[in-house]
């Protein structure tokens with residue numbers, strides 16, 4: 001049976017990440033970049049597809065784990081009948097691409113086994129493995145990729161894997177340092193594991209230090225913030241939606257997508273959450289990434305790019321991987337790259353608008369790019385699109401897409417007015433007014449008393465919960481109240497979570513059925529807060545918090561019946577929802593002043 005998604009912990013170095021299971025197995029690792037080919041892909045197949053296991057020989061060991069306070073350093077403690085030992089996993093901020101694993105004896109003696117199965121190219125290429133010559137360890141190479149493992153523990157090669165055993169006693173530490181390298185490049189110098197641990201701890205603590213306490217949720221908000229930071233590709237300022245591909249939205253199903261890219265939407269939301277907590281450096285870095293990514297013809301602007309801003313992300317299936325819990329296909333790349341999604345203009349303009357309020361200055365270049373992008377939107381907003389949910393069915397006039405096109409012109413008009421450009425402000429305002437008038441007629445169903453998923457439809461969509469959150473209409477407007485009531489009636493599943501939409505309608509062109517998309521439930525909490533329905537807001541928020549795993553991590557979706565997380569993990573959208581909801585709550589209910 002597949003390891004539950006919530007049994008994984010995340011480690012990362014702001015360039016790539018790895019997932020470590022509760023039993024001490026690294027089952028996912030894509031070095032050196034988030035979207036590089038995995039060399040450990042057991043997550044989406046079997047141990048044969050690559051993993052790095054360090055686990056007690058006593059399989060009945062009691063396991064507890066935690067992040068070292070304020071960091072992304074994962075500690076997994078194993079308690080056996082003979083003793084207690086802690087496995088410390090982290091990726092140093094060394095400029096290289098390394099994973100350090102330290103096994104620290106706490107009491108008694110604990111016997112461990114380790115198994116290293118390296119499979120480059122997403123679990124398929126078996127490397128040539130040899131012992132290092134001048135120091136204890138291994139070197140594995142296949143084509144351009146190399147991995148070096150340095151450790152005093154001797155490993156024996158058998159059946160295309162390297163295994164060993166060791167014992168750790170109280171106050172002893174055993175170390176493993178795994179470094180990725182280009183096989184044609186220079187061999188990375190050995191790192192000092194203890195020094196790397198101290199430096200990594202200092203990095204994360206320093207980064208987190210300015211984060212304010214938000215309401216009653218200091219620990220929860222900080223963990224989500226650290227998770228978002230881990231999804232930030234520091235060399236370029238890009239932000240990935242999640243570090244995984246193809247974790248299923250329905251167990252055994254086909255809704256398996258690659259999220260290791262920078263969606264303008266997800267990244268803009270991420271910045272919103274960061275800025276809500278006073279973090280503006282990432283906003284500036286992302287704005288610069290954005291300007292580079294969208295440079296050129298506005299008609300060629302994409303809704304997602306890779307972490308460098310590159311455009312080619314062809315989708316393909318990895319046929320040799322059996323998929324998480326048999327969920328096939330496993331996909332890399334993402335065909336949504338060719339879609340039109342009008343909402344992203346609104347999300348980006350909103351983020352830029354917020355960043356300006358926080359002191360990000362407009363340059364002549366950014367103003368020029370902004371203007372051509374808006375002129376392009378002016379020419380396309382009347383077209384149908386694939387919308388926020390990236391449907392793979394027919395394009396529609398999604399109400400949410402038009403609302404967000406309104407947001408784009410509304411924020412652009414404010415920016416132009418504050419720059420003293422009355423003429424251009426007036427032009428954007430006329431577009432905004434026209435869109436609002438159209439949406440209030442064509443996107444609203446009088447009989448339902450609610451906005452609808454797309455023009456002419458009688459179905460609901462959780463994205464409509466954004467209408468009061470983005471200021472399209474005020475929370476006390478009857479259309480907003482009616483839409484909220486309709487969403488509660490139609491999209492709440494039995495456990496109080498919000499479904500994105502009715503997948504059985506066929507609108508998305510995929511077989512029906514998925515978990516509850518967690519961000520939508522956070523939007524419902526925000527709506528309750530706006531309505532002053534604090535006790536319902538509080539109950540749903542608590543329920544959502546209880547769905548985090550023991551490390552505070554959330555996947556994209558949740559199956560309340562099976563009590564299992566679903567979809568890519570950890571997912572920025574879900575953690576953004578947590579932070580924004582806590583901030584809105586703290587401001588509204590407790591009157592807390594936040595940055």
Ligand SMILES: OC[C@H]1O[C@H](O[C@H]2O[C@H](CO)[C@@H](O)[C@H](O)[C@H]2O)[C@H](O)[C@@H](O)[C@@H]1O
Nearest residue numbers: 241257263265266334336388389390391
């Ligand atoms: O549901 C079908 C689509 O699912 C993915 O999109 C979702 O993830 C994106 C990244 O977080 C998010 O921006 C989008 O709003 C979500 O619907 C997938 O990437 C798509 O290819 C797929 O069509």
